[in-house]
Amino acid sequence: MELSYTAEQEAFRMEVRAWLQAHVPAEPLEHFDASRAGFEAHRAWERTLKEGAWGMVTWPKEYGGRGVDLISWLIFEEEYYRAGAPGRVNQNGIFLLGPTLMEFGTPEQKQRFLPPMAAGDEIWAQAWSEPQAGSDLAAVRSTATLDGDHYVLNGHKIWSSRAVFADWAFGLFRAPGSERHKGLSLIFFKLDAAGVTVNPIAKINGHVGFAEIFLNDVRVPVFNRLGEEGQGWHVCMATAGFERGLMLRSPARYQVAAANLVELYKRHQDRVDPALKADVLRAWMGAEAYALSIYSTASRLIAGGSIGPESSTNKIFWSELDIALHQTALAILGPRAELLPQAPDAGDVGDWLDDYIFALAGPIYAGSNEIQRNIIAERMLGLPR
Amino acid sequence: MNFTFSEEQQLAADTVRRILADTCSPEQLRAQMKKGEARDAARWQALVDSGLASMLVPEAAGGMALEAIDFVQIAEACGYAALPEPLVEHAGVAMPLLAATGHQTPLLSPAVTGEATIAVGHPINPWVADADTASALLLHHRDEVHLIDAAQVSLTRETSIDPFRRLFRVDWTPTAATRITDAVTGKALWNDALDRGALFAAAQCLGLAQRSINLAVEYAKGRQQFGKPIGSYQAVKHLLANAQVKVEFSRPVLHAAAAQFADRSAHSRARISHAKLVAGEAADLATRTAIQVHGAMGYSWEVDVHFFLKRALALTYAWGDPAFHRARVAERVFKHPLGPEHTFSRETAHG
Numbered sequence: 001m002e003l004s005y006t007a008e009q010e011a012f013r014m015e016v017r018a019w020l021q022a023h024v025p026a027e028p029l030e031h032f033d034a035s036r037a038g039f040e041a042h043r044a045w046e047r048t049l050k051e052g053a054w055g056m057v058t059w060p061k062e063y064g065g066r067g068v069d070l071i072s073w074l075i076f077e078e079e080y081y082r083a084g085a086p087g088r089v090n091q092n093g094i095f096l097l098g099p100t101l102m103e104f105g106t107p108e109q110k111q112r113f114l115p116p117m118a119a120g121d122e123i124w125a126q127a128w129s130e131p132q133a134g135s136d137l138a139a140v141r142s143t144a145t146l147d148g149d150h151y152v153l154n155g156h157k158i159w160s161s162r163a164v165f166a167d168w169a170f171g172l173f174r175a176p177g178s179e180r181h182k183g184l185s186l187i188f189f190k191l192d193a194a195g196v197t198v199n200p201i202a203k204i205n206g207h208v209g210f211a212e213i214f215l216n217d218v219r220v221p222v223f224n225r226l227g228e229e230g231q232g233w234h235v236c237m238a239t240a241g242f243e244r245g246l247m248l249r250s251p252a253r254y255q256v257a258a259a260n261l262v263e264l265y266k267r268h269q270d271r272v273d274p275a276l277k278a279d280v281l282r283a284w285m286g287a288e289a290y291a292l293s294i295y296s297t298a299s300r301l302i303a304g305g306s307i308g309p310e311s312s313t314n315k316i317f318w319s320e321l322d323i324a325l326h327q328t329a330l331a332i333l334g335p336r337a338e339l340l341p342q343a344p345d346a347g348d349v350g351d352w353l354d355d356y357i358f359a360l361a362g363p364i365y366a367g368s369n370e371i372q373r374n375i376i377a378e379r380m381l382g383l384p385r
Numbered sequence: 386m387n388f389t390f391s392e393e394q395q396l397a398a399d400t401v402r403r404i405l406a407d408t409c410s411p412e413q414l415r416a417q418m419k420k421g422e423a424r425d426a427a428r429w430q431a432l433v434d435s436g437l438a439s440m441l442v443p444e445a446a447g448g449m450a451l452e453a454i455d456f457v458q459i460a461e462a463c464g465y466a467a468l469p470e471p472l473v474e475h476a477g478v479a480m481p482l483l484a485a486t487g488h489q490t491p492l493l494s495p496a497v498t499g500e501a502t503i504a505v506g507h508p509i510n511p512w513v514a515d516a517d518t519a520s521a522l523l524l525h526h527r528d529e530v531h532l533i534d535a536a537q538v539s540l541t542r543e544t545s546i547d548p549f550r551r552l553f554r555v556d557w558t559p560t561a562a563t564r565i566t567d568a569v570t571g572k573a574l575w576n577d578a579l580d581r582g583a584l585f586a587a588a589q590c591l592g593l594a595q596r597s598i599n600l601a602v603e604y605a606k607g608r609q610q611f612g613k614p615i616g617s618y619q620a621v622k623h624l625l626a627n628a629q630v631k632v633e634f635s636r637p638v639l640h641a642a643a644a645q646f647a648d649r650s651a652h653s654r655a656r657i658s659h660a661k662l663v664a665g666e667a668a669d670l671a672t673r674t675a676i677q678v679h680g681a682m683g684y685s686w687e688v689d690v691h692f693f694l695k696r697a698l699a700l701t702y703a704w705g706d707p708a709f710h711r712a713r714v715a716e717r718v719f720k721h722p723l724g725p726e727h728t729f730s731r732e733t734a735h736g
Contacts, residue, residue, distance in 0.1 A: 001394075001454055001644045002387045003729050009386065013726070071386045078725035252725035259723035266719070281711060284718050285638075285659050291728050292388075292637035299388035313633040316626075370619070376629055377622030381602045384617040 003295075005075070012068070013075045019052050020083040032089040032165070033209035039123075039165035042089035046120025055118035056094045059102070063110060064118030070298035074250065081252035092162055093117040093124030095247035097170050100186075100239040104227040112223075113188070125163035125191065127171030127213055128236070130156055135371045137172070138180045138233065142215060144173035144187055144225075151225070153189060153218040161365070163211035164200045166191055172232050184232030186239075188224040189215070205357050246298070246307065248366060249318045251291035254325065257355070258287040261329050267348065268332050276331055283325040290318055309379035312372035319362030319369060326356035386729075388637070388644075390458065397435075398458035404431050405466035411689035417469065418548050423518050429470050433499025437472060441481040441581075447497045448484065453584060457643035460585040464592025464700075467692050469549035471502055471515040477585040479503040482523055482578045486530050488565040492521055506555055509579055509705050512543050516553040525575060526559040528568035533557055547695040577649070582704035584646065584657050587639050587664035593697045594632050594664070594671035598625055600690055601675040604682075621678055628674045631667035638663055648731050655717030658710035665707065668697035 005013070029045065030038030049055050050064060058073045059065025066072075088094065094117060101113055116122040133139040142155020157163075157171055169191055175183040191198055195218040200208035227235035265272070265280045293314065301307070329352040330337035337353060339346045363369040377383045390398075408428040417425050440456055442448020460473045480496060483503060495501035504519035516522060517540055524531045539556040557563075566574060602625060605616030615621050639660040645653040672694035676683035683690055701707070722730070 001390060001640070003641060003644050004731065005386055005729065078728075082724055082726060255723075255725040255728070262718055262723055277715065278711060281714050281718060284723070285663065285714065286634075288656075288659065288728065289634040289638050289663065291725065292641045293634055295386070295728070296388040296637045296640070299386065303387075303389055310633060313630045316630050317634050370623070373623040373626035374619065376626035377616075380629060381598070381625055383602060383605060383622055383625070384614050 005071075009071060009075060012072055013079060016054070016076050016079040017083070019054065020079055020085055023048055023052065024083045024085045028084075029086045031207060032087060033162070033203070033207040036165055039089060042086055043120050043123060045086045046088075046090055046123075050119040055120070056098060059098065059114065059118060063114035069302055070246070071295070071302070074252070074295065074298060077250035078252040078255070081250070081256040084256075089162070090117065090120055090123045091248070092126045092166075092170075093122070093168075096126065096239050097124055099247065100235060101226060103238060104235050109223070109226065122168055123162065123166045125160050125166040125169040125211075127157040127160045127163065127169040129159045131158055134159075135368050137236075138184075140172050140174060140184070142171070142173050143176050144185055145176055146222070146229075147219075149222050150219045151185075151187060151222060153187065153195075153215045153220060155215050156212065157215070158212040159201070159210050159365075160213055161210050163191060163198055163213055164208045169213065170226070172236055174232075175230065178230075181233040183230050184236070185229050186226045186232040186235045187220060188226070189218055189220050193218050193220070195219075204360075205354065246294065246301075246311070246314075248315075249322075251287065251294045251318075254287035254318065254321055255291055257322075257325055258284040260350075261325060261332075264329055264332050264348070264352075272332050272334070276328060279324070279328040279331070283321070283328055286317070286321040286325070290314075290321060293317075309375050312367075312375040312380075315366060315372050316363075316369050316376075319359070322359035322362050323356070326352060326359050330356055388640070390454075390640075394455055394458065397455065398462055400435055401432070401437070401459045401462045402465070404428075404435070405462055405468060407431075409466040409468055411692065414467065414469065414549070414689075414692060423515070423551055424470050429472075429499070432470070432472055438476045438480060438499035439497045440476055442484045442497055446484045446493060448480070452643075453581065453646035454640070454643040457584065457588050457640060460588035461592040461595075461639075464589030464696070465596045467549070467593065467596070467696050471504070471518070473585045473589060474505060474514055474582070475499070475502045478507075478578055478581045479505045479523055481581060482530070482574055483532070485574050485577065486532075486565045486570070488532060490532065492532075495520070505578060505582070507575065507578055507582060507704075509582070509709070510703055511554075512552040513555050514553075514703075515551050516540050516555055517542075517551055522555065522557075524555065524557060524559070524563075525571075526564075528572040528575065529559070529564050530566040530571045530574055531559050531563040532565045533563045537563075545695075545699060547699045548692075550696070550699050579704065580646065580649075580654060580657050583661045583710070584639075584642055586700045586704045587635075587642070587657070587660040590661075590664035590668035590697055590700050591632065591635055591639055593693045593700075594628065594635075594667040597668075597671040597675035597690060597693045597697075598628050598632065600693075601625060601678040605678055615678070624674050624678060628667070628671040631663070631670050635660065635663040635667045645729075645731075650731060651717045651721050652727070652730050655714045658705070658713040661705060661710045662707055662714070665697070665701040668693075669701065672697050 029041040032039045032042040055064050057066045057068050057076050060067050130140050144151040144153055170188045172184050173187050195216040197214040198211050200211050203209045261283055336349050339349050439448040440451045444450045456477055463473050496503055501520035504513050504516045504522045506513040506524040508525045519535055522533050540553040543552040545552050605621055606614055608615050642656040642660040675690045679688050682688045
């Protein structure tokens, strides 16, 4: 066990820091879910990242990455959040589909999809859920019917993050007549293809962050299927493992938020309930614990290990931490907690409220926390189904 | 950066786990309790035969010169078994403290082999654990370290709810002959002893937590209600999953704290305190959850869970209670730089 960075890793950190200092926009961008303009501003930022070869540092150079390991990815993320750089509009692509493509894609698929993903030229949405298939994902009904060298897609997807403005989506489709986990395939489709209708759905913060997608005889080449036909469930679970396990929520996000919370508390400690100090410390400890856990997982993966059902504990931990941390901030703000930043008396309310509202989604997306608890109980602890 | 244990470290912990699985089952604990014996001689021999008492002692003093990180999983294993014997305090706290004083005593060699044990009276703890079976005691007096023969102290038993915990009020008289360090040296050594005590108490709490979850899982698989094992119901599953989440996010904190022990910085000390806090919370949740999952059985003397609950309760307040450790975390949080680039900082602007 050696819990310090190598000289090379320290140099990498300084390189990331210097580049971000020179390139991160001075003014925060409009949120990518708020409008087409906000979305495109984030796409432009992705292209800037690509120019510096920072799109996805762990990927091989041939796909637009730098070929560095997961520890360097964590360092990159730490500097990224520290610099307050824009959110990653292509997170469905680079953090979820990317690693899965790396594992299951053919060389031709990797060459086709990864470089434009890393460059922000193609932004991805996910299309898992359906009206009757939420937590019970194996209940999906959308179909992919083979027709020569094409699939014909039909069905109704919903709660698709980024789908309003994105270019591509990936989702689960079943062979007609198949049931449950069998007969599923993971298939990509363009969101502007003939037969695709995207209807925005407003979130509780008013942003159109997700959408429902209707597919009516949408023809896609067989080339757009990731993994073998009928292996979609297996491929999709690999994506979910990465999502919950490592990349969806990098620890730096919470460490930066915890540091900001400490500053907020220091500014107001003379007038707030002293009991809040323990909550501030708890939030800081939670962020540290999550970071240490991810470093431990990254070390294990580098040493040849794999992500297992324990990834479900991550998702519960960070989503609950996120809510508690932001609740503490709101408690410090007191009556100003409800004010939007533009209110005349808002003062230093910042983004705490907006981020709190966002945190409320954490226990729901990427597999609800109740489903994660089932996974922990059944696959980690061995309790009967 | 490598956050994994070495093969040697894993092997050593496996050895202790195996010994304890063979010698420290709940049935064996109950038999020992019935006999009213402080120690199981055969179990203690099996443990010290593998050299455990000498792990944290320098080579010059006949030890293996290993570090906290080499011992932390062993302390976890002791918690997992609710080991009655003072292996953790003797090997994990007393031996490195005695060795660090540099004091030459004929006691050193039997203590290194585990033939004799030494009890520690740290000022953070009002009473001394396992003082009655110790050959000598390391005691605190105005930051000095004193080593005193067991025959020269007067012990009064303080009864703990944990049937295996042997706490004593110690009455003694410090003299020039018992003093083995001055106050300046002693202060640093007592700080180290506190950190080791807290770190390894946290490790035991983590072991206790995992054991309690495992006991409840076994019960929930077998116990049937409404025609199905109760472990198939989500209400039961989610209780146990929540306890496991607590365990999962205490473990890396504990292991990082052990790995950074030698730093002796505000950062490393706060991490030990963080580990002590969250491992105690994990043990609290896991032991109470285990009782709940067992239902009325869990509240009975017959089911073993209460042994783990009682040990967890004791260790939560030993070696610094939660308020003490929160204050050390606060010291780090409010006076030192924060942010993701400081996760593994070794030193701080304030030294």
